[in-house]
Amino acid sequence: MFKILGAEFIAPGIKRFLIEAPRIARKHQAGQFVILRLDEHGERIPLTIESANGKRGTISLVVQSVGKTTYQLNALKEGDGILDVVGPLGKPSKIEKFGTVVIVGGGVGTALAYPTTVALKRAGNRILTILGGRNRDLVILEEEMRAVSDALYVTTDDGSYGQKGLVTDRLRELLASEGDIRLVLAVGPVPMMKAVADLTREKGIHTVVSLNPIMIDGTGMCGGCRVLVGGKSQFACVDGPEFDAHEVNFEVLMQRNRTYREQEKRSLEEYQSRQRGGGESAEESTCLVGGVKP
């Protein structure tokens, strides 16, 4: 059992957990993820590690309520436990001094981009960050990201905060105004990552995305997380999760992520009706950002 040392909502439906996991904390590198299982009947889901403290033996995860498991997880509190947490999995982000780097974080994707941004900043890169969300509440980690960015821009779909529009609108402007962007890292909903890739492809700017497909074991054993990259099958768990955005077949990724949509819907509905039936309020079960897998 992995003990939850802290849990707080940082936005509606988005919770940050501090979890005791000494082995994982010690080995974590930016860009890696864990797989967790809540209880004996639970499914295994991958979640990117937001930060880790090797000395204290803790990791933090930022979780958005999207499906049954993430709703159930986000109902847990300090002092509760998670049955299984395994990691750190996947290849770490490639960190070196590129020059000017643009970070694009969409919704909860910002939390996943955060550790890599910190590492890139530390490596001496100039960091330009674009954070996007559907509305003001879903722009997360703004202060943390600002602290490691040379400039930070916010866009919201509804214009409730920052510039009204999509992250790609701001990115297009940056690509025009900034002369020498060496790397773009985009983490967020699949359609957002695809749009970023389409934009930078024209300019030939190296772009990296972090993929979060359906996954079970996370060690390469099942092959469920296979994605088409450069026309070849790659396993997101061992070959990724980060890939060259211009090589990723996003259509196949989206299509495969829809495989269990009916079952996922049913699972969530039954969970929520049980919660209501039990007299407990489904805690903070509010907003979703479209497209982000739990």
Added chain:
Amino acid sequence: MSPVKEPSANPLTLKERMKVPRQQMPEQLAELRVMNFTEVNLGYSTELARQEALRCLECAKATCMEQCPVGVKVKEFVKLIVAGDYLGAAAKVREDNVLPAITGRVCPQEDHCEGACLLHKKVESLGIGYLERFVADYEQRMGASMAPNAPATGKKVAIVGSGPAGLSAAGDLVQKGHKVHVFEALHEIGGVLVYGIPEFRLPKQVIREQIDKMREMGVEFETNVVVGKTVAIDELFEEEGYHAVFIATGAGLPVFLNIPGEHLNGVYSANEFLTRINLMHAYEFPTYDEPMLDLHGKHVAVIGGGNTALDAIRSARRLGAEKAYVIYRRSETEMPARIEEVKHAKQEGIEFRVLTNPVEFLDDGKGWLKGARCVQMELGEPDASGRRRPIVIEGSEFEIPLQVAVIATGTSANPLIQSTTPGLKTNKWGYIEANGESQRTSRKGVFAGGDIVTGAATVILAMGAGRRAAKSIHEFLSTGEW
């Protein structure tokens, strides 16, 4: 045939023994079992076991034992059954095999002990697997205590992977007095035994009981540790104080066919399909959270002819598949699956499409599988594996309508440990190089065995490697010599 020289409790003459027919394994009716996941084979009663044991010729040169990868003393344990000492028989098996309830169920006996049985030449071979299972289950029911371990040596051994190779080594090493710690990447102990082999062939309860016995013997287990990621081999030595490490991580990554359409929804690797069902209980969705496609009324095919392929397609049948096919590119003779599994599969209405090979998975236009385009094959000259090579018959293309396809054509080496352990040599396929007898690798104190060395094989071959590794590790720990 060698004459009986040793004293025997068997009242029958050799001629009489050969007249006793092989005792049939009681099994669930095919019509019923396709609707459940409970075990197909029900196990011998005491009477059936006695009757079967009487058939043993008690050969002076027991080839059955020579052919056993872990060296189970077949003749001796069968004699104890004849004498009515079932616990003694179980203890005799345990001297060489820490997982008798498991091997008694899943070992391809026809390739080992039963294939070597002298009876096999005249009539049907002795039901050694059935007898092994009988004594293991009997021991479990009676709650027999384990033989005591040797005095503690103060040496610590890390075992990476809790599948058959790892468990087999762990059992032998703990008995020698070493402290044994098994790391498992998944949340359950057992490796392929829990994620790969379905309940109807190897009940989880049986695995749990065998694992519990190992815990009683003093073996420690730690789940959720991916060695190579969560901790490196070097750290096990330098920071955690282990004196030897045995790598038994299994076969690894599923191989796909590299044909168009493999990314369609509805195309699975056998590992994923079986993991969802076995490890994650997806067939009990939504009681369990892991989802699975609804197979009721669907047409499902597995590609491949091994035990994994049959496990997958028989599972699909139980999950409601209306049509269930095995698509295999050679003929039934070349199929690597256990004979009993092929028999059971046929009883369950699985259709065998042999000498058939898929060349493309077909899209329904919305990203879901709608069928497979296949070609017919014929057999040519034997290839490197000794099996006759399948050759495409020109112009033989045809389509099979399918909603789900499961690819069970093999695995390739998982690189996680190799890539994080400097100086650990691998072969050109990425498997770890280890001496075939000592299981020693290129790194001092590091041993490897099972599928991560040989590529995908069987439970019993992995257990054999585990035993050899245990022996070799014990020698290394005792002498310090590499």
